[in-house]
Amino acid sequence: MxxxxxALQKSGRLQEGSLELLKECGLKxxxxxxxxxxxxSDYPAxxxxxxxxxxxxxxxxxxxxxxxVGSNLLEEDETPVEIxxxxxxxxxxxxxxxxxxxxxxxxxxxKEKRIATSYPNSVRKFLQKExxxxxxxxxxxxxxxxxxxxxxxxxxxxxxxGNTLFQNNLREVFSFxxxxxxxxxxxxxxxxxxxxxxxxxxxxxxxxxxxxxxxxLLNAPKDQLESICTILPGMKSPTILPLAMEGWVSIHSVVxxxxxxxxxxxxKSAGAEGILVCPIEKMVS
Numbered sequence: 001m002x003x004x005x006x007a008l009q010k011s012g013r014l015q016e017g018s019l020e021l022l023k024e025c026g027l028k029x030x031x032x033x034x035x036x037x038x039x040x041s042d043y044p045a046x047x048x049x050x051x052x053x054x055x056x057x058x059x060x061x062x063x064x065x066x067x068x069v070g071s072n073l074l075e076e077d078e079t080p081v082e083i084x085x086x087x088x089x090x091x092x093x094x095x096x097x098x099x100x101x102x103x104x105x106x107x108x109x110x111k112e113k114r115i116a117t118s119y120p121n122s123v124r125k126f127l128q129k130e131x132x133x134x135x136x137x138x139x140x141x142x143x144x145x146x147x148x149x150x151x152x153x154x155x156x157x158x159x160x161x162g163n164t165l166f167q168n169n170l171r172e173v174f175s176f177x178x179x180x181x182x183x184x185x186x187x188x189x190x191x192x193x194x195x196x197x198x199x200x201x202x203x204x205x206x207x208x209x210x211x212x213x214x215x216x217l218l219n220a221p222k223d224q225l226e227s228i229c230t231i232l233p234g235m236k237s238p239t240i241l242p243l244a245m246e247g248w249v250s251i252h253s254v255v256x257x258x259x260x261x262x263x264x265x266x267x268k269s270a271g272a273e274g275i276l277v278c279p280i281e282k283m284v285s
Contacts, residue, residue: 003044004196007058007067010036010049013160014181017089018068022047025203044196056081059186065193066200072158072179076119080187085201087181088208092160094122094177097170099147104154104173110134116146117156126176144168210283213254216263217276222247224271231266254280 006022009015023029028041038047048064055067056079067081072094074081096115098104104113111132117123120138127134137152144164146152154173159165165172183204185197220228225240228251232238238253251272255263264275 001044002190002193002196003039003046004066004193004200005046005048005064007048007050007055007064009052009055009068012052014052014068014070014090015049017087017181021087021089021204021207024207025200043200045200053077056184059184062186062188062190065185065189066197067184068181069184070179071182072119072122072177074182074184075177075179076122078121081184082187083182083184084197085183085204087183087204088211090179090181092158092179093175094119094156094179095159095175096154096156096173097144097159097165098154098173100169100171102147102153102171107132107174110154113153114151115154115156116143116152118143119156119158122177123156144170206282206284209285210280212257213280213283214257214260215252215278215280216255216260217250217252217274217278218267218272219243219248219274220251220267220270220272222249225249225251228267228270228272231263231270254283 008018019029019031027043027045029038029047031038036049040047050058052069052073055069056074056077058064059067059081060079068087070090070092071083072092074083096110104110107130110127112134114135114137115123116137116139118139118141120136123136137146139146143155143157145168146155147170148168155170159172159175162172189197216232229238232251232253232255238251241250241252243250260277264277267275
C-alpha cells in the first residue's frame with residue numbers, strides 16, 4: 001500500500017504546529033521526542049523528522065513526497081519545489097534591526113553598512129532591488145550579538161515577538177520578507193499518490209477554514225430580522241428558525257474570526273439577544 005512520505009522539522013518552532021495540524025486532519029501520530037520516523041494510523045502516511053534546512057532538498061530529490069517548512073527558507077535557498085498550501089501558522093518576518101542608539105532608520109541608511117545575517121541570499125536580493133551596496137556577513141547563529149561585538153552595523157534576522165531584539169538592546173527598523181509554514185512537493189511527485197495528496201489537502205483546507213471562522217447563534221425580534229441579516233451574510237445566508245416565543249426567531253450563521261467582535265457589537269445594537277459564539281471543528285465547502 002502506498003503512503004505519503006512527509007518530512008517535518010526535527011526540532012524547533014515548526015514541529016509542534018505541523019504535528020497539531022496533521023492530528024486535526026485525522027492522522028493519528030504516536031510521536032515521542034527524538035524519533036526520526038513515525039507511521040501514522042487512520043491515514044497512509046509516514047513522517048520523517050529531519051533538519052529544517054535539509055527538507056526542501058529531500059523534497060526536490062524525491063526522497064520524500066511532501067514537506068512542511070517556513071516559506072522564508074524557500075526564499076533563501078531557492079530549491080525547485082512547489083508550494084501546495086499555506087498553513088497559517090509559525091508566522092514571522094525577516095527584518096533589519098539595529099542598536100537602539102543607531103542612526104539607521106530606513107533602507108537608504110543601510111547603504112555601505114555592515115549587515116550580519118543567516119539569510120544572505122534574501123538580504124542580497126532585497127539590497128539589489130533597492131539599488132543599495134552593503135557588506136553582508138553570513139553568521140550561522142546568534143546574529144543578534146553581532147552589533148555589540150562591533151561585527152556589524154545592522155542585522156537581518158527572523159522576528160516573531162521581538163523579545164530577542166529587546167533583550168539584546170536592538171530595535172526593529174523594518175521588515176522586508178514575511179513567512180509562514182507551507183506544504184511543499186517536488187516537481188517529480190509520484191502521480192500514483194496524487195489521490196492521497198488531494199485527500200490530505202482537502203482535510204487541511206477544511207481545518208484551516210474552520211480555524212478562520214466562528215459559528216454564531218442568536219435570538220432576534222422578527223421586526224429586526226432584515227437589518228440583522230445584513231450584518232450576518234454567512235457563507236450564503238443565515239439559517240433562521242422560529243422560536244416558541246411569539247415574534248422571535250433564532251438565527252445561525254458563520255462569521256470570520258477576525259470580524260467577530262465588531263459583528264457581535266453591531267448585532268447587540270440591532271436588538272439581538274442571547275448571542276453565542278462557538279468554535280468550528282471542521283468546515284467543508
